[in-house]
Amino acid sequence: MFEYAVRKLAFGVLVVFAVTVILFAVMQLMPGDPIRLIANPRMTPEKMEQLRHQWGLDQPVYVQYFFWLARFLHGDFGTSIVTGQPVSFLIATRLPYTLALAGLALLLEYALAVPLGLIAAVKQNSALDRGIVFVSTILWSVPTFWLGILLMLLLAVKIPVFPISGYSGPLSIVLPALTLTLPALAGTLRLTRSEVLEAVREPYVLTAYAKGLPSRAVLIRHVLRNALIPVTMMFFLSLPWLLGGSVVVESIFSWPGMGRLLWKSIGVQDLPVVQGIVVIIAVLTVISNVAGDIVAGLLDPRIRLEIEGGER
C-alpha cells in the first residue's frame, strides 16, 4: 500500500511540475515585451537593458523558468497587472468562498445522488426507477448557466427568498450551490445505479443469499460495499469538476470566489492572476486525484496490486 501511495503521489508532483512548464511556455509565447510595458517612452536603451538584467530577462529561458518556479514555491505569484495587489493576496481572500461553495455542492450532490441511485437500482425497471433516470437525464442536459438564471429568476426575483447575487450572509450560498449541484448530480446517480446493478449480479451475492442472509444484510454488507468503491473514488474526482463549474456559477451570482476572479482576469488579460489561479486549481485537482487513487487502493486491493505489479 505504501509503495502504491508513493507512486501516485510522485506522479501527482510530476503533473503539477508539467503544468507549470506549460504555463511558463504559454507566458513566453504571449506577444509583447514585459519591459516595454513598464518602461516609459523616454527610457534609454541602456536603462532598458539594465532593467532587463535586473529582472533576469537576459538569462536563458530555462534559467528564467527556474527563477519563476522558485518564486512560485515561495508563495510569490507576482502582482496583478490591473490592481497592483499581490496575486497570493487576491487568491487567499477568495479561495475560502470557492471552497465553501464547491464543498457544499459536493456534499449536496452525494447526499442526493447516492440514495437516489441506490433506490433506482433496487427497484430496477419500476416507475420510480424510470422517473429517477428520466429526471437525471434531463438534469444531465441542462447547462449550468441557464439553470443558474432560472433559479435566480424563480427564487430571487419572482419569489424573493434568496439574495440575487453577491455575498450577504449564509443564505447567499444556497442558489449557487444548487446550480452547481443539480447538473453534477446526474453522473453520480447513474454511476451508483449501474455499479449496484453490476454488483448484484456477482457470484458472491448469490452465495450470500444462498447461505440464508436476509436481503438487507446482503445489500449493505456485500452489494453496497463493493458498489460504492467507484462512487467513493468519484467523490474525490468530483471536486475539480466542481471547481471548473464554479467559474460559470460564480460569474452568474457574483460570488466573491476564485472562479469569478479567474473570469474577470481573463477578460482584462491579467496574466499573473490567471497563472496563479490555474496553478492553485491544478494543485487542488492533483491532490484530490491522488487522494481518490489512494482511497480506492485502500478499499480495493485489486486496484493497488495492478499498479504495484505484485503477484496476483
Added chain:
Amino acid sequence: MRALVLSLREALKVRTFAVGSAILATVVIAAVLAPVLAPHTYQEMNIPQALTGPSRQYPFGTDNYGRCVFSRVIYGSRIALEVGFIVVVIETLIGVALGLIAGYYGGAVDRVVSFVTDMTWALPPQVLALAIVTALGPSLNNVVIAIAVVSWAQFARIIRSKTQALKNTPYVEAARALSESDLSIMLRYILPNTMGAVIVLTTLALPSAILSTTALSFLGLGAQPPQPDWGVILKDGISYMARAPWISIFPGLAIVWTVLGFNLLGEGLRDVLDPRLKV
C-alpha cells in the same frame, strides 16, 4: 453496409435511440430550413417593439433591440451544430490517433502518450479551456480549438485499451506475418473493429462540446454579438431578466433540447453497438 442497416433497424427498437433521433431531427430541420422557418432574420431590429413578450408576430418575444428571439434561436442551431461537429471531429482525430499509436506500439511510446493523456486530467477541462482561450484571445475559433484540445483524452484511453486487446488477435498476427506495414495494420485491421466505440464516444462527445462552447460564449469568450449563438443570446438576456425573462429562457431550452437529443442518441447507440463500454 448491410450490417449498418441491420444495426440501424435494431437501434430504432431501442427507445432512447428512437427518441433521441426524433429530437435531433427537429434540430437539424431547424438548422437547415432556418431561412424558411424563422419569421425574421437574426439581425432585424424593431426598436419600438423591444422587450415585448411572446406574441403571434414574435413567438419567443423580442430582445432589447426588438430582435425576434425565435428567429435568433432558430439560426443559433446552425452555430451550435456546426461548432459541435468541428470540435468533435478534431477531438476524435487526436484521440483515436493517439489511442491507436499508444495501444499498438506499447512500451515507451505508450508511456509518453499515457502521460500526456493523464496530464489533461490535471486540470478541470473548463479551466484548461479557459487558460487556452486566455492565451489565444477570445473568439469562437479559439474556443473550438480550446475545447477540442482539452477533451480528446477519453477517446485516447478507450481506443488504447481496445487496440491492446485487438493487436494479439490471430488476424492481426496473420497480417503481420504477411509483412503488412504497421500503419496498414492499424488502419485496416484494428481501427474498423473499434468503430462501434468510436461512434458511441463521438455521439456522446457532441453534447458536452455544445455545453462547453455555449458556456464559453456565455462568459463572453467565444462567439461575439450579434452572432445568434445560444450562449450569447442567454448572456444578453441577463440584464433584462426581470422584465423580459423570455430572452434567456428560450435559448436555454434550445440547448437542453439539443443536448438531450444527443445524450439519448448516444446512449441508444451504446446499448446497440458496445453495451459494455463505460463512458
